[in-house]
Amino acid sequence: MYQFLKNLSTNQQIGAMFVLVFGLLLxxxxxxxxxxxxxxxxxxxxxxxxxxxxxxxxxxxxxxxIMLVFWVGWLAGAWVALTLFGxxxxxxxxxxxxxxxxxxxxxRSLVLAFFVVLPTQYxxxxxHLINLFTVFIPVYVFLxxxxxxALANDPLRFLERNAKLQWGIMVCIYGMSHVPALLLLxxxxxxxxxxxxxxxxxxxxxxSMIAQHLASRRLQKxxxxxxxxxxxxxxxxxxxxxxxxxxxxxxxxxTPFVPGQAFALSFIACAAGSFGHLLMKALKRDRGIPIWRGxxxxxxxxSGLLDRVDALCFAAPVFFHSVRxxxxx
Numbered sequence: 390m391y392q393f394l395k396n397l398s399t400n401q402q403i404g405a406m407f408v409l410v411f412g413l414l415l416x417x418x419x420x421x422x423x424x425x426x427x428x429x430x431x432x433x434x435x436x437x438x439x440x441x442x443x444x445x446x447x448x449x450x451x452x453x454x455i456m457l458v459f460w461v462g463w464l465a466g467a468w469v470a471l472t473l474f475g476x477x478x479x480x481x482x483x484x485x486x487x488x489x490x491x492x493x494x495x496x497r498s499l500v501l502a503f504f505v506v507l508p509t510q511y512x513x514x515x516x517h518l519i520n521l522f523t524v525f526i527p528v529y530v531f532l533x534x535x536x537x538x539a540l541a542n543d544p545l546r547f548l549e550r551n552a553k554l555q556w557g558i559m560v561c562i563y564g565m566s567h568v569p570a571l572l573l574l575x576x577x578x579x580x581x582x583x584x585x586x587x588x589x590x591x592x593x594x595x596x597s598m599i600a601q602h603l604a605s606r607r608l609q610k611x612x613x614x615x616x617x618x619x620x621x622x623x624x625x626x627x628x629x630x631x632x633x634x635x636x637x638x639x640x641x642x643x644t645p646f647v648p649g650q651a652f653a654l655s656f657i658a659c660a661a662g663s664f665g666h667l668l669m670k671a672l673k674r675d676r677g678i679p680i681w682r683g684x685x686x687x688x689x690x691x692s693g694l695l696d697r698v699d700a701l702c703f704a705a706p707v708f709f710h711s712v713r714x715x716x717x718x
Contacts, residue, residue, distance in 0.1 A: 406588060406643065410456055417599070418449055445602050451697030452595045467572055468515060470587070474569045475511045477698060479503065482561035484695045486554070488676050494543025495550055498534050502558050506530050510566050519573045523710075526563040531555055560669070561695070564702030567709040574709075574718050576645040585643045586712075589651075590658060593637040594704045597659035598666065601629025617671045626663060633659035650715075658708040665703020669695070 425442060461469060482503065491499065506526065513522040535551045571586040604625035612619050613626075637655025641648040712718070 406585075410588075410592060414449065414452055414456065418453075421446055421449060442606070445599065445606070449599070451694075452599070455591050455595065455698075455701070467569070467584075470572075470584075471511050471515055471569050474565060475507065477694070478507055478511075478562045478565045481565065481695045481698060481702070482507070482557050484693075485557040485561055488678060492543055492545065492550065494538060494541035494545075495554065497541055498537050498551070498554055501534065501537055502554060502562075506558060507562050510562055511569075514566060514570050514573065517573055519570070522566075522570060522573075526558060530558060534558070556672070560665075560699070560702045564665075564706055565698065567705035568701065570705075570709055571712075574712065574716075576716065576718070579645040582643075589637065589640055589644050590705060590708055591701065592640070593633045593655045594658055594662045594701055596636050597629045597633025597662065598700050599629075600632035601625050601663060604628040614667070614671075617674055618667055621667050621670075629663060630656060630659045645716075654708060654711060654715075657711050658704040661707035662700035662704035666700040668703070669699040 421442070425446070461473065486499065510522065510525060513525060534555060535547075538547065538551050568587055568590065571590065572583045574583060574586065576583075602620065602625075605620045605622060608622070608624055610622040610624050613622050634652050634656040637658075638648045638652040641651035644651055646654065
């Protein structure tokens with residue numbers, strides 16, 4: 390598989406990946422649709438299975454969306470991809486902050502986050518300022534946000550309010566921006582094919598999450614952290630991570646990695662994404678909600694988008710910096 394993909398031209402690789410990805414998504418979507426037609430009773434186990442199936446359908450919808458974003462970005466150019474991922478960051482942060490109560494004194498900080506920090510972060514990517522891009526939020530913004538809040542003269546729950554906003558910026562802007570930032574990495578003898586790295590990361594992480602959900606639904610093992618997630622257990626976690634890593638090794642031919650490197654980097658990305666998804670569930674439980682959207686209707690304005698991209702938000706920076714460190718880029 391590695392040599393086969395490596396020997397293809399760029400256009401042939403694009404065609405092969407198009408057929409592979411959308412073929413797999415179509416088959417999986419058909420299988421999930423057929424499962425949804427099965428009648429279930431009102432028992433707790435049936436309700437749990439129905440909830441798991443709804444989560445899987447959400448993951449598939451997000452997979453379709455992100456893959457469409459990738460192909461549109463590939464065809465239209467890097468600036469379109471940056472704009473699309475910037476919009477994902479915007480709506481994800483809006484969703485995060487909707488369920489985090491704010492006060493009048495936070496308005497300046499929110500304006501700074503949405504209309505200064507977010508576009509600046511993506512502008513740094515567009516201008517290939519990779520060193521500034523990696524420290525802009527964790528250094529400069531993390532200092533600026535509390536200062537702006539302090540100038541609003543509202544000390545009530547100051548630490549809690551600023552911590553929530555900083556968390557939102559870190560996950561929704563900093564994390565997500567590392568997906569298109571993969572376009573900045575300059576690998577020797579790889580040419581202008583960095584968009585394949587975006588494709589590679591999204592595919593292995595989303596595949597790992599889908600495999601983990603399917604395994605959890607099938608195995609019905611005791612959850613590892615029942616107060617946070619009823620679906621997270623170690624056997625299904627290992628199955629999901631292994632599936633994503635093996636897929637990464639199979640797709641090494643479209644990357645600058647050899648199969649062993651692709652497997653290891655996929656493992657790191659999938660593990661970070663899975664643990665990030667669990668962490669976001671803990672934050673949701675702290676806010677007293679099971680999912681970022683309400684029953685039947687969105688309560689955050691983005692229909693549970695953050696539920697679907699949280700794994701990618703955590704996997705992207707870990708993958709980006711692991712690749713950059715290992716290859717000395």
